[in-house]
Amino acid sequence: MDVEGVEKKDLIPSSTMKSSKRVDTWLLHHRADRRQLGIVGLYITTLFAMYFWPPARNPIVFVLACALSFLNAVVIHNHLHKGIFKSKTLNRLFRCVLSFGALYPASANIASHNLVHHHFDDDGQPDWASPSHVSFRWHLLNLIHFPNVVGPYTFRGVRRWSLTTRQADFRSQYLMEQVFAFGLTGILFIFDFWTTLFFIVMPQLWGARGILRINLIQHDGCDLESEWNHSRNFVGRWFNWIMCNNGYHTIHHNRAGLHCSVLAEKHKEECVGRIDPRLDEPSMLLYLLRTFVFRFSRPKPIRPKGEVAQKFAHGIELAPREERRLDAELEALAE
Amino acid sequence: MWQLPYELMGVLALSAMWVNALLIALDTGGRWVALGCLFREMRRAAKGGHLFKAQVVVGHGEEGVFARREVKQIGRAMTVPGPRRILFTDKATRIEIMGGEGEVPGRGRLVVKPEEGATLWCELKPQWGDANAFEAAWPQASTFQGYDTQVERWVRAGEEVWVWLVEPPSKGIARARLVSTTDPFPVLRRARLPLIGAALASIGGAAVVTILALWPPLFGPVSTLGGALGLAFFLGIQPVGAFARDAGRLPDQQPVGGVWQQSVG
Numbered sequence: 025m026d027v028e029g030v031e032k033k034d035l036i037p038s039s040t041m042k043s044s045k046r047v048d049t050w051l052l053h054h055r056a057d058r059r060q061l062g063i064v065g066l067y068i069t070t071l072f073a074m075y076f077w078p079p080a081r082n083p084i085v086f087v088l089a090c091a092l093s094f095l096n097a098v099v100i101h102n103h104l105h106k107g108i109f110k111s112k113t114l115n116r117l118f119r120c121v122l123s124f125g126a127l128y129p130a131s132a133n134i135a136s137h138n139l140v141h142h143h144f145d146d147d148g149q150p151d152w153a154s155p156s157h158v159s160f161r162w163h164l165l166n167l168i169h170f171p172n173v174v175g176p177y178t179f180r181g182v183r184r185w186s187l188t189t190r191q192a193d194f195r196s197q198y199l200m201e202q203v204f205a206f207g208l209t210g211i212l213f214i215f216d217f218w219t220t221l222f223f224i225v226m227p228q229l230w231g232a233r234g235i236l237r238i239n240l241i242q243h244d245g246c247d248l249e250s251e252w253n254h255s256r257n258f259v260g261r262w263f264n265w266i267m268c269n270n271g272y273h274t275i276h277h278n279r280a281g282l283h284c285s286v287l288a289e290k291h292k293e294e295c296v297g298r299i300d301p302r303l304d305e306p307s308m309l310l311y312l313l314r315t316f317v318f319r320f321s322r323p324k325p326i327r328p329k330g331e332v333a334q335k336f337a338h339g340i341e342l343a344p345r346e347e348r349r350l351d352a353e354l355e356a357l358a359e
Numbered sequence: 360m361w362q363l364p365y366e367l368m369g370v371l372a373l374s375a376m377w378v379n380a381l382l383i384a385l386d387t388g389g390r391w392v393a394l395g396c397l398f399r400e401m402r403r404a405a406k407g408g409h410l411f412k413a414q415v416v417v418g419h420g421e422e423g424v425f426a427r428r429e430v431k432q433i434g435r436a437m438t439v440p441g442p443r444r445i446l447f448t449d450k451a452t453r454i455e456i457m458g459g460e461g462e463v464p465g466r467g468r469l470v471v472k473p474e475e476g477a478t479l480w481c482e483l484k485p486q487w488g489d490a491n492a493f494e495a496a497w498p499q500a501s502t503f504q505g506y507d508t509q510v511e512r513w514v515r516a517g518e519e520v521w522v523w524l525v526e527p528p529s530k531g532i533a534r535a536r537l538v539s540t541t542d543p544f545p546v547l548r549r550a551r552l553p554l555i556g557a558a559l560a561s562i563g564g565a566a567v568v569t570i571l572a573l574w575p576p577l578f579g580p581v582s583t584l585g586g587a588l589g590l591a592f593f594l595g596i597q598p599v600g601a602f603a604r605d606a607g608r609l610p611d612q613q614p615v616g617g618v619w620q621q622s623v624g
Contacts, residue, residue, distance in 0.1 A: 082360040149433070149450055160385075169382040176601035188435035188446050190501075195439075217583050221590060222368035226375075350503060 048110070056285035057108045060099045060268055064118075067092035067125055074223035075212060081223055089223070093231025096125035098270050101235065102284050104133040116197060120204040126235075127209060127228035128179075129201035131194065135185035136178045141239065142280055143345055144248040152177040153239040163323070164316040170240045171233035178236070241312070242273045245325045251278070251342055252299045253328065257291065258308040264288060271308070274299055278342055281351070300328045365578060372586075373569055376593050380565035383600040388558035390607050391551050398547045401523060409524040410543075413461035415516050416468065420457030425471075426479045426514040426538045428454045430615050434506040436497060443621040445493075445500045447485065447508070449614045454479045456538055461522065470532045474525045480539035480546065480610035485510045485617045493621050510615050514540060539610070550607045557596075557603030564592045 047054050052061075070089040073080040100122045102108075107115035119130040136152055144151050153174045158166040186195055209228070212220040247253040258264070258271035264287075270276070272287040274295045282290060296304070303326060305311045315323060343351075404410040418425035430452045434445040456473035463469055487493070487508070500506035514520060523537035537543070571585025605614075 078362060079360060081362050083363060084360065086363060149448055158386075165382060165385075168378065169386060172379055172383055172597045173386070173601055173604070176598040180598075180601075184446065184448070187437050187439050190438055213587075217586060218365055218368075218578055221372065221586055222363075222365065225590065226368075226372065 051110065051114075052108055053106065053110055054108075054283055054285060056283070060102060060108060063092060063095045063268075064099055064121065064125065067096045068121065071125075071224055071227065075216070075219055081219075086223065086227070089227040090230040093125060093227040094234040095231075095266070095268075096122060097231045097235035098268055100126060100130045100133055101137060101270065102268055104130060104138065105280060106283055116200075119197065120201050123201035123205040124208050125228065126232045127205055127225065128232050129198050129205065131198045131201055132179065132182045134191070134194070135182045135189075138280065139185070140181065142277060143348070144254065152181045153236060155240045155244040158240070161322065162320045164320075166244075166322065167237055167240060167316050171236040174236050174239065175233070241308070245323050246303065247325070247327055252295065253303060253326065256303050256305060256311075257295070257299070258305050258311065259291070260307050263308060274303070278348075280348070300326055302326050369572065369577070369586075372589065373572065376568065376589055377565055379593065380561045380596060383596055384558040384561040387554045387561070387600055387603045387607070390604065391554035391558060394547055394551045394554070394607065398544070398551070401543060401547070404523055407527070409527060411463055411466075411522060413463045413469065413471075413520060413522050415514060415518050415520060416460045416462050418457055418459040418515055420455070420459075423459075423516050424457055424513050425459040425461075425516070425518070425520070426454075426456045427511060428452070428479050428481055428483060428611070429509055429511045430483060432485075432508050432510060432615065432617075434496065434500045434508060434619065436501040437618075443493075443497065445487075445496060445506060445619040447615070447617045447619065449616060452611075454611055456535060458535070459516075461520070466528075468531070469528055471522060471535050471538075472532060474534045474536045477536050477538070478611045479514070480537065480541065480543060481512045481514070482541070482610070483510050483512050483615045485615060485619070487617075487619045490622045493619060496619075497621075512540075514538065541610075546610060550609065553603040553606040557600050560599060561596050564596060568592050 047056075049055055049058075052058065067089065070080070070085055070092060074085055074089065100119075103115070103118065103122065109115045109118060122130040140149070141151050141153050145154065150156075155166075155170075157173045157177065158170050160166050160169065186198060189195075209220065209224060212224055242256050243254065244256075246255055252274060255273035255277055257273050258267075260271065264271045269284045269287040272291040272295075275282065275287055275291045276284075278294070279290065401410055415425045417423065420427070431450040432447045433450055434447045437444040437446050456477040456479060458470075458472045461469050461471050487496075496506045496508075518540065521537075521539040521541075521543055522533065522535050523539075523543070525534045525536050539546070568585055568589040572582055572589055574581040574585060576582070
């Protein structure tokens with residue numbers, strides 16, 4: 025498959041293709057990515073504001089930094105699917121900045137998310153971030169504990185994958201991101217240990233662990249073998265504005281090459297009516313409260329039965345999963 | 360705006376560390392307890408005559424196979440500097456107990472039939488082949504698809520096995536829930552050790568870190584050392600817990616993996 029061809033086609037959302045409005049800028053592949061840059065810029069600003077300016081060490085900025093840290097990890101996810109900048113060098117440098125924000129090398133996402141998680145356990149290899157890794161009866165404990173288990177599994181898997189990757193400069197890029205992220209954090213530690221621990225590292229870890237928890241939130245109880253019912257979607261409008269459309273998870277799994285700005289539209293076009301309606305949650309907050317706070321047991325898996333299954337079975341042209349996996353590998357190699 | 364006191368932030372950091380340390384302890388400790396229950400159940404079965412050593416006389420499977428475990432693997436060429444090597448990762452695992460007849464000391468011959476869900480505990484050691492086989496596998500291992508292979512272990516006539524039955528044999532027929540090629544008791548003891556170790560390390564480590572971090576004066580040199588160790592502990596105990604979980608898996612769930620290195624000379 026022609027990787028370049030795939031990218032060009034997918035960069036242009038159908039809604040904007042109808043008009044003649046340009047979607048790119050001189051710097052970015054997509055105008056909508058200015059929001060992602062804004063998120064990261066604001067996040068790094070809040071971190072350094074708290075570090076250098078004591079009045080900023082207040083509850084509002086601290087909570088904001090934690091929230092932005094999670095969004096920084098969302099940007100890592102998006103950026104590793106589709107590089108934001110037209111310049112490959114800028115994309116690589118931006119990964120370093122993102123890595124500092126999350127205190128883990130952003131390029132880990134290529135193996136852990138793009139290549140493994142997107143294909144669940146299709147080829148018999150378990151997803152490193154599978155919800156099945158946690159099994160407490162009280163589901164809230166699973167949510168809290170999840171990163172403790174899947175974090176080590178993920179980084180061990182990435183390390184193994186890096187031994188066999190044919191992406192020529194992956195290892196050097198991965199090393200550079202670690203040196204930048206841990207080096208900069210280390211320097212901050214040297215100058216002011218406690219401020220760094222409380223106001224830099226705690227937000228960093230909140231985001232890094234939060235993005236791992238999303239795997240549990242978006243896939244627990246779903247049918248991973250299904251083409252449509254493998255993911256839970258959060259379809260609130262404001263939520264998706266802030267989350268750069270990462271609430272639309274089914275379409276993201278099925279068509280990983282789509283730019284995040286078109287996911288809402290494509291979700292309506294392709295997923296609504298094909299997925300079990302119970303997997304379209306209007307609000308993540310309500311879902312979290314209902315699932316993890318107001319109940320103690322793990323919810324039963326969602327499986328459409330009988331007529332319902334029939335209703336959702338009507339098809340749409342989706343490439344086989346093996347083919348989609350190969351595309352993802354080729355994209356990773358080309359990025 | 361009200362500034363967050365460092366003491367409060369310290370409590371927050373220690374709380375986060377403790378919650379996660381306790382969860383790791385609960386997870387690994389829970390698995391330790393579960394394996395302990397299994398151990399005791401097996402010991403009762405051994406005393407009651409439901410778990411015993413037998414010699415396979417006949418296997419009811421094809422070519423006289425009594426039981427088998429096969430693990431499909433995918434091999435990928437390693438791209439790091441050094442000798443040519445293929446790194447293997449497990450895919451699907453398949454276990455089949457075909458059953459057969461076994462000679463049990465003091466009880467004579469028993470017909471062993473598998474109960475639904477019966478499993479096989481055995482070690483699997485990959486045997487990939489010689490230099491020519493490596494040369495044949497290398498090109499495929501260097502592709503995206505990788506090199507598919509399979510590791511197998513067959514239990515046949517003449518082999519000694521431990522058989523755990525669902526209930527006492529009736530009319531010379533025994534229904535097996537477990538067949539093991541090694542003594543299951545030491546296996547369970549070994550599996551439990553890392554689990555309790557991780558649980559104790561988790562709680563003990565958190566306690567030591569807390570004592571150091573709270574050493575007066577707060578945020579002084581010893582307290583700062585405690586803070587640094589606390590961060591290191593928080594980041595380090597997670598892989599320790601994950602390692603213990605893996606080491607505590609039963610033999611039928613243990614991965615095989617492996618690295619096949621090109622033979623030199």
